[in-house]
Amino acid sequence: GENVEQHPSTLSVQEGDSAVIKCTYSDSASNYFPWYKQELGKRPQLIIDIRSNVGEKKDQRIAVTLNKTAKHFSLHITETQPEDSAVYFCAASIGSGSEKLVFGKGTKLTVNP
C-alpha cells in the first residue's frame, strides 16, 4: 500500500526565514497531494494542494512542488511568521482518483520571533 515519509520531524526557524518540508511517497498511481496545518487540539486545515498534472503551485507565502518521477513533493513557506508555528502534515491519495489519504508523520514547525 501507499507509504508516505515526511522530513524533518521538527523544524525551528527565525521569523522571516524560509521553511521547507519534504515528503516522499511510494505509490506511483497517487495523483493528489495536499498539505495540512494542525494547531494543538484542533482539526487539520488544508493549506495547499497539488495534483499530478502540475509541478508547482503557489499561494502567497506558501508553495508546493511535485516531482512525479522521483515521487517526492515539498512545502515551502517564505517569510515565516510566529503564527505559522504548528504541525504540518503532507498526504498522498491512495491510487488515482481516490479520496482516501495516507498521511506523513508530521513536522512540528516553530517560528521564533
Added chain:
Amino acid sequence: GAVVSQHPSRVICKSGTSVKIECRSLDFQATTMFWYRQFPKQSLMLMATSNEGSKATYEQGVEKDKFLINHASLTLSTLTVTSAHPEDSSFYICSASRTKAFFGQGTRLTVV
C-alpha cells in the same frame, strides 16, 4: 471551503460503555466519509471508510465489531466505540471530500 461538523468535541466515559460520535457534512452531500484516529504527537491514521447505504470498509488491524460505523444518509456518518477501554482514548477525526478533504473538529475521547 466545505463545512464538516463533528460532535461531541469532548467525551469522557467509563470503561465498558459505548460512545457515539457524529460527523456531518453541512453544505454538501458526501457518499463517502473517512474516520481517523490520532494519538498525541502522532499522525492521522485511517481507520475506516464510511459508505452511504452500505457497509464500511475497515483498514487492516481495525476491529469492525469494536468501531461500528453507520452512514445512513448523505450528510451523516456515525462512529460508535463499543465497550470502550482506556487504550481507546484518543482524538477521533472524520473527513468528507468535496474535491478536497475537509475535516471535522475532532472528538477527544477519554475512557476512565
